[in-house]
Amino acid sequence: MTLLRLTAAALIASAAFAGAAHARDQIKIVGSSTVFPYMQAAAEEYANKSGKPAPVVESTGTGGGFKVFCGGIGPDFPDISNASRAIKDSEIKLCADNGVVDITEAKIGFDGLTIAMDQAAGDMDLTKEQLYKALAAELPDGKGGFVANASKNWSDIDPKLPNTPITVFGPPPTSGTRDAFVELVMDAGCSKQPGMADLKKADEKKYKEVCSRMRQDGPFIEAGENDNLIVQRLEADKNAVGIFGYSFLYENSDKLKGAKIEGVEVSEESIADGSYPISRPLFFYVKNAHRDVIPGLKEFLTEATSEEALGDDGYMVERGLTPLSAELREATRKAVADAVKLSK
Amino acid sequence: MSAVQQNVQTVDWHSDAIKARRKSRYAAETRLKAYGLIAIVFALGFLTILIGSLTVKGYKAFEQTVVSVEIDLATSGFDRDKLMDANWKSLVKKALLEVGGAESLKKKEQKAYLDMFTDNAAYLVRDQVIADPARLSGKSSFVIPLSDPFDQLAKGEISRDTPEDQRRVNDRQIAAFDQLVAKGVVSKPFNWGLIFNADSRFPELAGLAGAISGSFWSIVVCFAISFPVGIAAAIYLEEFAPKNRWTDLIEININNLAAVPSVVFGLLGLAVFLGWFGLPRSAPLVGGLVLALMTLPTLIIVTRVSLKSVPSSIREAALGIGASKHEAIFHHILPLAMPTVMTGTIISLARALGETAPLLLIGMNAFMTSTAHGVFDASTALPTQIYIWSDSPERGFVSRTSAAILVLLAFLVLMNGIAIFLRQRFERRW
Numbered sequence: 001m002t003l004l005r006l007t008a009a010a011l012i013a014s015a016a017f018a019g020a021a022h023a024r025d026q027i028k029i030v031g032s033s034t035v036f037p038y039m040q041a042a043a044e045e046y047a048n049k050s051g052k053p054a055p056v057v058e059s060t061g062t063g064g065g066f067k068v069f070c071g072g073i074g075p076d077f078p079d080i081s082n083a084s085r086a087i088k089d090s091e092i093k094l095c096a097d098n099g100v101v102d103i104t105e106a107k108i109g110f111d112g113l114t115i116a117m118d119q120a121a122g123d124m125d126l127t128k129e130q131l132y133k134a135l136a137a138e139l140p141d142g143k144g145g146f147v148a149n150a151s152k153n154w155s156d157i158d159p160k161l162p163n164t165p166i167t168v169f170g171p172p173p174t175s176g177t178r179d180a181f182v183e184l185v186m187d188a189g190c191s192k193q194p195g196m197a198d199l200k201k202a203d204e205k206k207y208k209e210v211c212s213r214m215r216q217d218g219p220f221i222e223a224g225e226n227d228n229l230i231v232q233r234l235e236a237d238k239n240a241v242g243i244f245g246y247s248f249l250y251e252n253s254d255k256l257k258g259a260k261i262e263g264v265e266v267s268e269e270s271i272a273d274g275s276y277p278i279s280r281p282l283f284f285y286v287k288n289a290h291r292d293v294i295p296g297l298k299e300f301l302t303e304a305t306s307e308e309a310l311g312d313d314g315y316m317v318e319r320g321l322t323p324l325s326a327e328l329r330e331a332t333r334k335a336v337a338d339a340v341k342l343s344k
Numbered sequence: 345m346s347a348v349q350q351n352v353q354t355v356d357w358h359s360d361a362i363k364a365r366r367k368s369r370y371a372a373e374t375r376l377k378a379y380g381l382i383a384i385v386f387a388l389g390f391l392t393i394l395i396g397s398l399t400v401k402g403y404k405a406f407e408q409t410v411v412s413v414e415i416d417l418a419t420s421g422f423d424r425d426k427l428m429d430a431n432w433k434s435l436v437k438k439a440l441l442e443v444g445g446a447e448s449l450k451k452k453e454q455k456a457y458l459d460m461f462t463d464n465a466a467y468l469v470r471d472q473v474i475a476d477p478a479r480l481s482g483k484s485s486f487v488i489p490l491s492d493p494f495d496q497l498a499k500g501e502i503s504r505d506t507p508e509d510q511r512r513v514n515d516r517q518i519a520a521f522d523q524l525v526a527k528g529v530v531s532k533p534f535n536w537g538l539i540f541n542a543d544s545r546f547p548e549l550a551g552l553a554g555a556i557s558g559s560f561w562s563i564v565v566c567f568a569i570s571f572p573v574g575i576a577a578a579i580y581l582e583e584f585a586p587k588n589r590w591t592d593l594i595e596i597n598i599n600n601l602a603a604v605p606s607v608v609f610g611l612l613g614l615a616v617f618l619g620w621f622g623l624p625r626s627a628p629l630v631g632g633l634v635l636a637l638m639t640l641p642t643l644i645i646v647t648r649v650s651l652k653s654v655p656s657s658i659r660e661a662a663l664g665i666g667a668s669k670h671e672a673i674f675h676h677i678l679p680l681a682m683p684t685v686m687t688g689t690i691i692s693l694a695r696a697l698g699e700t701a702p703l704l705l706i707g708m709n710a711f712m713t714s715t716a717h718g719v720f721d722a723s724t725a726l727p728t729q730i731y732i733w734s735d736s737p738e739r740g741f742v743s744r745t746s747a748a749i750l751v752l753l754a755f756l757v758l759m760n761g762i763a764i765f766l767r768q769r770f771e772r773r774w
């Protein structure tokens with residue numbers, strides 16, 4: 001029964017440890033799954049260079065990240081939150097309510113949303129409006145009401161499009177990619193519909209609701225957060241298209257190709273110069289109160305905003321990030337180094 | 345009497361009707377046997393498909409394409425006391441350029457050439473020299489993994505027939521690679537890094553050491569809590585508790601808890617251990633606590649059953665010659681029940697080892713390039729590592745995901761094997 005006694009002792013010991021507040025020597029990062037690979041790169045590079053404990057990077061989604069990040073100040077809360085969109089006012093308020101008032105915003109680059117399909121499939125050139133018409137749950141009937149989306153084939157929307165069934169694999173509502181898709185494509189396509197401008201003025205809540213609802217009758221398939229699964233599905237079904245971040249298309253360029261959006265081919269160049277219409281900026285946010293408390297945080301921030309990371313040949317860019325212009329990079333570096341407080 | 349005899353005589357066991365009846369009864373038996381056999385073939389078939397597809401996808405990750413490079417450290421002039429800060433990058437870059445005869449290329453072509461090797465080459469060399477400073481005094485050979493696209497090329501995952509603009513490696517790079525192969529410096533040894541490296545963003549360097557250490561600590565915590573608590577609870581319920589409405593209620597609840605989905609325990613852990621107690625996120629301690637909650641009900645049930653299966657004659661004999669209840673339990677009943685309890689414990693722990701959902705909720709799916717040295721160090725676990733890799737864009741992670749699943753399966757088979765061994769060896773049948 002010495003075993004029992006031993007385990008009991010271990011139990012008490014671990015409980016005693018847990019009670020004591022523990023200092024933290026690792027940097028903690030949470031947030032967007034889109035920014036995750038880039039922060040991974042910075043974390044690994046920092047750990048390798050300095051030989052210090054490796055930062056802990058967790059992919060929680062943008063919203064989930066802010067929820068933890070804004071939880072408070074102290075070693076139990078993360079130091080950095082990644083985001084595939086700018087912080088919302090409600091999140092700034094949540095932060096402020098918990099004493100997190102001094103944060104710095106750092107824009108690190110752009111990510112293009114790609115509409116991709118198998119290499120063997122025919123080329124496609126889509127507009128935002130066509131995508132909206134293909135994927136919205138309800139379309140305005142032109143008389144102030146709405147009817148369920150009935151289009152089954154791409155050619156139902158526009159005769160110039162191929163006569164193949166609409167099959168689109170996309171991210172679930174918890175994903176930042178979905179938020180971005182709704183904002184950049186669905187809202188944009190929706191606002192062009194007759195009568196929608198009036199609705200927006202009259203009842204903005206209703207406008208948002210009808211514009212952001214994706215159809216659930218089959219053609220749009222939520223494929224979970226796992227983008228590799230979408231890639232496999234696209235290989236299996238030549239008619240299907242998938243929605244994901246540019247890094248997945250880049251890594252799988254021998255299997256997949258991107259559709260043109262508004263006539264613009266997706267590429268690093270077109271995302272960087274802003275001509276590719278559906279791209280979004282990526283950020284991380286730093287808790288300035290942690291700068292002098294968490295060992296290595298300042299050095300890590302220098303690493304994550306260095307030219308070696310964000311530059312045109314930087315290691316984040318090698319992973320698929322679309323870089324900022326040299327001036328914007330310099331601005332980000334300066335903002336982070338000087339701990340410029342986010343004001344909104 | 346005569347009526348009975350007459351009755352017996354009227355049954356003609358060789359009549360056609362009886363023959364038909366017998367035939368149909370035998371047929372029913374044969375069918376039953378066939379159904380059972382089909383079920384087993386079905387189950388085995390699925391298992392074969394699972395293991396087969398994992399092996400086909402994953403076996404390539406068990407080898408890694410590497411190139412061996414001679415580096416002369418005697419001429420580097422590095423200060424032995426400041427090895428960490430020395431300029432390893434340029435030293436290793438020079439050596440890599442030399443091995444392929446690429447020194448005279450233009451800067452851009454040099455970069456394309458260097459893309460062939462892992463980005464972390466300089467750090468790998470640095471760490472090996474720091475571990476063995478004797479290498480500073482002369483020429484020695486270092487093994488540098490090739491970067492993922494070239495590893496895939498060497499393994500045939502990236503086809504040379506794909507048009508150049510559609511593959512990650514261009515024709516010049518392939519030519520440079522073929523040149524290295526012709527020189528005989530490229531080899532494909534067993535990928536020990538898969539087991540002994542921590543996670544990395546580069547597939548060629550990524551390994552399971554972090555996940556294995558995290559899983560180890562979680563299971564230690566899980567065992568340290570669920571084993572004593574489970575046995576104590578089972579002994580009380582089985583040997584001491586009065587039979588009344590309260591104990592009935594407790595029993596029903598324990599049975600219900602055993603069927604609660606594991607994600608619920610994860611949510612509980614998130615709210616209680618992280619929220620109220622303020623334990624650190626991603627720590628194996630919290631993972632172990634959550635897994636302990638999950639395994640406890642099963643463990644209590646198994647222990648109670650095994651206590652019950654010890655014949656009451658043994659209990660009564662002990663009590664009859666004057667042993668106290670405590671002595672009867674600890675000297676006689678528990679030792680006899682122990683083999684079954686251990687088997688149950690190991691099988692529950694094996695289930696805990698493969699559990700993903702609760703660990704995702706408490707943040708044990710974070711990326712980190714170090715291993716856990718204790719229960720407070722943030723880490724991943726084997727199943728969550730599989731989850732992270734399956735979601736990574738790099739091609740090399742596809743085969744590594746399958747390889748990681750195979751490693752996890754190997755651990756599970758090992759644990760279940762130990763459980764079966766213990767049962768065969770020590771179980772007493774009454």
